[in-house]
Amino acid sequence: MEFRIKEEEARSGCIAVGVYERRRLTEQARALDGEGAVTQAMRSGDISGKPGSTLLLRGVGGMERVLLVGLGEQGAVAESAFGTAVRAMLGVFATLGAAQATVALPLDAVAGRGQAWAIGCVVAAARDSAFRRDGLKSRKEAAPGGVRRIVLAAKPDAAAKAALAEAVATANGVELCKELANLPSNICTPAYLAEAARRLGRDWGVGVQVLERKQIEQLDMRCLLAVADGSDVPPRFIVLKHMGGKAREAPVVLAGKGITFDSGGISLKPGAGMDEMKYDMCGGAAVLGVFRAAAEMGLPLNLIGLVAACENMPSGRAVKPGDVVASMSGLTVEVQNTDAEGRMVLCDALTYAARFKPAAVIDIATLTGACVSALGHHRSGLFTRSDAAHDMLAAELLAAGRSSGDLAWLMPLDEAYQEQIKSASADLANLGTPGAGSITAACFLENFTRSYTWAHLDIAGSAWEQGGAKGASGRPVPLLLAYLQARARR
Structure with a gap:
């Protein structure tokens, strides 16, 4: 899908204009109504003007x-109504025998949003509608017809061009995240993720370092290795660098959980739905997606990415419930449940993050089913400590979620919850006592982050869709990019 911005009326195979309820026309619709055909269509009741008609x-x-295209009530267009209208418009575009179409909706009329947001909405929805999941089929579906080039009717000034470039870069990052996460685990192994990182290095100048088992052992990442030991597939620890800021500027570190398949280990998961555990590396895929977009944008910020990648499998070598493992930090962990493996690989990654003297560290993980129970599939869970620096980080991430439409919700992380992860035989237990499962998981991670400002995003409910539209969502790439862009503009 291609995108352009053009102020004058583009000679396209189709032009989309908005109409309101109660037979009201937008300025763009009135401009085409010289002979009254649009007004007559409204009066006849052929279109209601309701959002998405x-x-x-x-x-x-x-x-x-x-x-x-119906936009709802006249005036400031509701954000949800605009999104509904865009998706309906794209549905019609897909059926047309025209290669190019012009979008002449009122891009500057969405309530509480600017033109840049509307441009991003159109680009994101168009790329999502064009995304294909049939790459591994022996008989691929015919390439979709319809519109392949969209012209956005707007003044092509610097702000609009920048908004379009950022929207396309974000869409590219989301698409990379989705492509990696949708692959089956026999293809998307830790080594495959490492090669995807190397491609970012070759294509976009991202700095890449891939640590293999021997190097991971030398770092004493024993918690990561404890999870990896049950699998014949070797682990990888991937380090990415985008140094777009000043030479001595403290970086933001993103740490992603990269469990390319999670069987639960010895604490084996039920068979139903286990195929979805290929998505347990969505945190790592999101880190790669963010780096793809950040490099394309030329984001003026120093950024470090860490992906702790391995499989969690049962075998004679697998870590067992009751085992005690020493982490890279020196803290010991009692493994009460081997299916609480995400926090095990992340605790070593978060310890490694301290060497960069970061301005902030954000980890991203499909960590707990409890977060799905708490928030469903609409919002990611956001956890952090409560003090001035962490309150600011939480506020910035929540604002980024609102600006991008990739929403998060702030969850508690009180000291009282730490009582639930105490162990009689180690410094910490990797599973809390019953209740507040997503919070106790975050509390576990918090123990490894006390030398820097940190936040945790639990994306177990937001990282992939279920049902007929089953597949990775690409979240929270938009949220993270919005946060980084805002930080770069400070």
Whole structure:
């Protein structure tokens, strides 16, 4: 899908204009209504103007096709109504025998949002609708027809061009995250993730270092290795660097959980739905997606990415419930449940993060089913300590979620919850006592982050869709990029 910005009326196979309820026309629709065809269509009741209603007209205003798209009540267009309208518009575009279409919706009229947000909404929805999951089929589906180039009717000034470039870069990052996460675990192994990181290095100039088992052992990442030991597939620890800021500027570190398949280990998961455990590396895929977009944007910020990648499998070598493992930090961990493996690999990654003297560290993980119980699939869980620096980080991440539409919700992380992860035989237990499972998991990670400002994103409910639209969502790439962009503008 290609995108352009053009102020004058583009000679496209179709132009989409907005209409309101109660037979009201947008400025763009009125401009095409010289002969009254749009007004007549509204009066006849052929289109209601409700959000997402559509009507295709031909030969109106000298255009081959004019698509009327309902936006709801006249005035400031509701954000949800605009999104519904865009998705409906794209659904019609996909059926047309035209390669190019012009979007002449009121991009500057969405309540509480600017033109840049509307441009991003159109780009994200268009790329999502064009995303294909049939790459591994022996007989691939025919390439979709319809519109392949979208012209956004707006003044092509520097702000609009920058908004479009950032929206396309974000979409590319989301797409990389989805492509990696959707792959089956026999293809997307830790080594495959490492090669994907190396491709970012070759194609986009990202600094890449891949640590293999011997190097991981030399670092004393015993918690990561305890999870990896049950599998015949070797682990990888991937380090990425985008140094777009000043030479001595403290970096932001993103640490992603990269469990390329999670069987639960000795604490074996139920068989139903276990195929979805290929998505347990979505945190790592999100880190790679963010780096893809950050490099394309030329983000003026120093950024470090860490991906702790391995499989969690049962075998004669696998870590067992009751085992005690020493982490890279020196803290010992009693393994009460081998299916609480994400926090095990992340605790070593978070310890490693301290060597960069970071401005902030954010870990991203499909960590707990308890977070799905708490928040469902709409918002990611956000956890951090409560003090001035952490309150600011939480506020910035929540604001980034709102600006990108990739929402998060701040969860508690009180000291009282630390009582639930005490162990009689080690410094910490990797599983809390019953209740507040997502919070006790975050509390576990918090023990390894006390030398820097830190936040944890639990994306277990937001990282992939279930049902008929099953597949990775690409979240929280938009949230993280919005946060980094805002930070770079300080």
